[in-house]
Amino acid sequence: MKLAMVSDVFNEDIDLSDLYKAFKTSEMTVEKKASVLLYDLMLPPSYKGYKYLKDAILMLCDEDYDCTSFTKNIYPVIAEKYGSTSQNIEKNIRSSVNKIYEVNTKEDLEKTLGKSPIIFEKPSNVKFITFCAEKLRLER
Numbered sequence: 282m283k284l285a286m287v288s289d290v291f292n293e294d295i296d297l298s299d300l301y302k303a304f305k306t307s308e309m310t311v312e313k314k315a316s317v318l319l320y321d322l323m324l325p326p327s328y329k330g331y332k333y334l335k336d337a338i339l340m341l342c343d344e345d346y347d348c349t350s351f352t353k354n355i356y357p358v359i360a361e362k363y364g365s366t367s368q369n370i371e372k373n374i375r376s377s378v379n380k381i382y383e384v385n386t387k388e389d390l391e392k393t394l395g396k397s398p399i400i401f402e403k404p405s406n407v408k409f410i411t412f413c414a415e416k417l418r419l420e421r
Contacts, residue, residue, distance in 0.1 A: 311342050314417050321393045322381045330377030333359050333370050334410065341414030351407050374406050381409075 309317070315338050324331055336359050337351075356367035363370075382403040385393075390400040399412050 311417055311421070312339060314420060315339055315342075315413075318393070318413060318417065322390075323384045324377055324381050328373070328377050328380065330373035330375075330380075333363070334374050334377050336362070337374065337406075337410045338413045338417065341411060342417050351410075355410075371406060374410070378403065378406060378409050 312335075315335050318338075319326075319331060319335060324334070326332075337355050340355055340358065352367065352371075356370045359365075360367045360370045382390075387400055394400055394412070394416065397412060399408060404412070
């Protein structure tokens with residue numbers, strides 16, 4: 282009944298799955314949205330860089346976090362959290378970004394990330410992370 286009323290308001294048929302997806306997305310935390318984004322980019326959670334990349338994206342989503350220098354502010358914090366080194370964190374994130382660009386076509390990337398210069402060639406870690414964080418911030 283309610284779905285029919287919504288359809289009447291917009292004068293078009295509404296697919297229930299689309300309505301559910303919109304509802305679910307609005308209820309998701311930023312952390313879940315980051316996981317969904319990486320899942321949509323076909324990055325396996327088994328990659329070490331997956332959790333490092335996700336943490337870096339989440340750190341940049343936090344507006345109170347100082348993100349002026351990845352090598353001084355982002356990588357060391359993640360390294361301390363996981364008992365690793367900044368160099369190892371950077372290398373694993375780079376490996377994950379490479380994997381994303383190996384398994385996705387430009388069309389897949391555009392579908393997930395939208396129209397952006399980063400879909401045409403593999404960006405640096407910093408560009409990829411900042412783009413993903415900004416995308417999640419805009420979805421709030």
